[in-house]
Amino acid sequence: MKITRKDFLRLTGLSFLAAGTIEATHAIAGRSAAQESAPRKETPSQTVRWGMVVDLRKCRKDSGCDACIQACDSAHNIPQFSNPKHQVKWIWTQPYETVFPFIQNGYAEQTDAGIQVPLMCNHCADPPCVRVCPTQATWKRADGIVMMDWHRCIGCRYCMAACPYGSRSFNWLDPRPHIPHINPDFPTRTKGVVEKCNFCEERLAQGQRPACVDACPEKALVFGNLADPNSEPRQLLRERFAVQREPELGTGPSVYYLV
Amino acid sequence: MRDRIWIVAGLAVFVALITAPFWRARRDVGDLAKLPVLTLPANQTQCVAPVAYMRASHMKLLMAWRYQVVREDERKYVAFNGKVYQKNLTETCLGCHNKEQFCDRCHAYAGVPSPYCWSCHNQPQAGASAVSAAALQPQAQPAPGARRSPDRLLSRMSGWPVSPVPRRAQ
Numbered sequence: 192m193k194i195t196r197k198d199f200l201r202l203t204g205l206s207f208l209a210a211g212t213i214e215a216t217h218a219i220a221g222r223s224a225a226q227e228s229a230p231r232k233e234t235p236s237q238t239v240r241w242g243m244v245v246d247l248r249k250c251r252k253d254s255g256c257d258a259c260i261q262a263c264d265s266a267h268n269i270p271q272f273s274n275p276k277h278q279v280k281w282i283w284t285q286p287y288e289t290v291f292p293f294i295q296n297g298y299a300e301q302t303d304a305g306i307q308v309p310l311m312c313n314h315c316a317d318p319p320c321v322r323v324c325p326t327q328a329t330w331k332r333a334d335g336i337v338m339m340d341w342h343r344c345i346g347c348r349y350c351m352a353a354c355p356y357g358s359r360s361f362n363w364l365d366p367r368p369h370i371p372h373i374n375p376d377f378p379t380r381t382k383g384v385v386e387k388c389n390f391c392e393e394r395l396a397q398g399q400r401p402a403c404v405d406a407c408p409e410k411a412l413v414f415g416n417l418a419d420p421n422s423e424p425r426q427l428l429r430e431r432f433a434v435q436r437e438p439e440l441g442t443g444p445s446v447y448y449l450v
Numbered sequence: 451m452r453d454r455i456w457i458v459a460g461l462a463v464f465v466a467l468i469t470a471p472f473w474r475a476r477r478d479v480g481d482l483a484k485l486p487v488l489t490l491p492a493n494q495t496q497c498v499a500p501v502a503y504m505r506a507s508h509m510k511l512l513m514a515w516r517y518q519v520v521r522e523d524e525r526k527y528v529a530f531n532g533k534v535y536q537k538n539l540t541e542t543c544l545g546c547h548n549k550e551q552f553c554d555r556c557h558a559y560a561g562v563p564s565p566y567c568w569s570c571h572n573q574p575q576a577g578a579s580a581v582s583a584a585a586l587q588p589q590a591q592p593a594p595g596a597r598r599s600p601d602r603l604l605s606r607m608s609g610w611p612v613s614p615v616p617r618r619a620q
Contacts, residue, residue, distance in 0.1 A: 330521075332523065338520070338521075340520045340521060341570065342516060342520065365569075367569075373572055374572075375540055375572040375573065375574050375575055376540065376541070376572075377572075378540075378570040378571045378572065379570050379572065380570055381566070381569040381570050392523070396523065396525055
């Protein structure tokens with residue numbers, strides 16, 4: 192049987208086309224079949240997400256009060272440095288107008304100016320510090336707490352650069368000589384590691400609330416599970432207008448302020 | 451043969467350098483043939499694991515505890531005999547053992563540098579540690595924040611020589 196060049200090319204082309212069609216049909220059919228058979232992966236809904244609500248109306252009543260800071264300092268062996276560059280802070284205050292510049296409308300200052308807003312680590316839903324840590328010394332726990340493993344911190348301070356809230360401090364000096372009274376139940380830190388608020392995870396493990404929450408004489412700090420619609424903070428968030436620090440950054444802070 | 455003096459001197463220096471660690475250990479630890487005397491807890495008879503395991507692998511246990519507590523939030527340790535302990539260096543380990551009279555003595559003898567646990571982890575307040583240890587420490591506890599010199603204190607009290615343990619990360 193003789194075959195012309197033209198017939199040969201035509202046959203070859205048709206064969207390739209047929210083979211390609213079969214492959215494509217299988218690929219499409221197979222993929223849709225796999226989609227139907229495999230159960231859709233559901234993201235496990237978070238059952239616990241620790242969060243805090245700070246009632247600024249209650250807090251401002253007692254201006255000059257620093258019970259929450261004192262409680263945190265003594266619970267966590269936080270050193271007191273006179274040089275502000277060496278300062279280590281877990282919970283601290285800043286003037287209202289620097290914390291919430293977007294609420295300034297020209298008249299709000301009359302009532303709010305000078306109010307010291309308590310600030311701490313926001314334990315973000317999408318924490319930028321965790322993303323940049325090269326050693327996984329900081330990570331987000333299942334209950335939303337952004338934890339630190341000081342054993343693993345190499346002191347590169349990437350997390351400090353990444354945190355938009357300034358919640359992290361670096362130990363430039365050995366903190367031990369600068370701790371007024373060492374609480375033996377909580378480790379001190381060492382020179383060269385970064386530290387920040389841990390939402391008192393060591394107290395939560397014992398079923399206690401954070402030290403600052405317990406210390407507040409006005410009960411202005413409310414701590415609870417944000418994933419539970421009936422929790423205390425969630426009730427407050429339903430009833431009152433609340434703001435987060437710099438929500439536009441998309442970090443999803445777990446600390447809310449009732450203004 | 452005119453170089454004999456130099457050769458002998460050189461050999462002497464070489465031998466001295468080569469044997470220096472032994473001399474240093476002898477100076478720091480004393481008689482190396484004598485095993486360190488450890489002050490055992492007075493209030494307990496059983497550690498969280500059998501003695502042989504603790505002697506050889508306490509560091510592995512501590513590392514496992516560290517990982518589990520910090521990274522996995524698991525704080526309870528069920529011992530081989532069913533007893534439940536808190537995974538806590540200050541409370542559980544140092545609640546029975548005295549750092550200077552237990553950890554440091556063996557580490558000094560073995561020439562294993564003291565680990566940097568102590569640059570962050572605290573010792574329990576006086577009274578929490580072993581009863582026998584309290585009897586050995588007539589001196590008042592140094593003020594909090596003051597630099598302790600446990601080794602010198604210890605050597606004064608018990609005749610144990612000053613620990614050669616170099617302190618890392620302090």
